[in-house]
Amino acid sequence: MKKICVGDKYQIQCYKHDGSVHRAWEEAIVLDVQKDYIVFANKKTLVTRSEGISWKTKEPAIMYYFKHKWYNVIAQMKKEGFSYYCNIATPYLIEEGTVKYIDYDLDLRIYPSGEYKVLDKLEYQYHKRIMNYSESLDKVIQNGLDELITLYKKKSPIFNRNKNYEYYKLYEELIKLEKN
Numbered sequence: 001m002k003k004i005c006v007g008d009k010y011q012i013q014c015y016k017h018d019g020s021v022h023r024a025w026e027e028a029i030v031l032d033v034q035k036d037y038i039v040f041a042n043k044k045t046l047v048t049r050s051e052g053i054s055w056k057t058k059e060p061a062i063m064y065y066f067k068h069k070w071y072n073v074i075a076q077m078k079k080e081g082f083s084y085y086c087n088i089a090t091p092y093l094i095e096e097g098t099v100k101y102i103d104y105d106l107d108l109r110i111y112p113s114g115e116y117k118v119l120d121k122l123e124y125q126y127h128k129r130i131m132n133y134s135e136s137l138d139k140v141i142q143n144g145l146d147e148l149i150t151l152y153k154k155k156s157p158i159f160n161r162n163k164n165y166e167y168y169k170l171y172e173e174l175i176k177l178e179k180n
Contacts, residue, residue, distance in 0.1 A: 052174035070144030081112030
């Protein structure tokens, strides 16, 4: 397997439990490779939903994908400050230049004000029923959500505005180098 390096480009594919593709991002650039996670960034990248609907992202995003955690975190740079969109999802795997994971509907949205909200509870209950999530899977998913909320409350570096801004500056430098 090819070693992952800062500056490498990957696609990102998000699946549902039944194996169907849910969403795909055209490009993300590696900013940091740690033992337990990889940090990517993108800006104005093409996103395509399974129905064929496409759009480009509006703001820069710093994305954390974990090897052993049941979530990923997207720090979105908005005018009013960082907003975090956290997906409850399987640990990532990489195949053929693509980061892949299964999304389990529940999301944690953290607003620039510091408030947070769990989203898509009804969608989760619906998919849990029609896709027959097991009790053990349900427990892992709930634990992932609880862990994320705890990390946020304990001010984990993932949710640190300055750290994410540093990552964004690195992303800008990598983009400049690529253009030269």
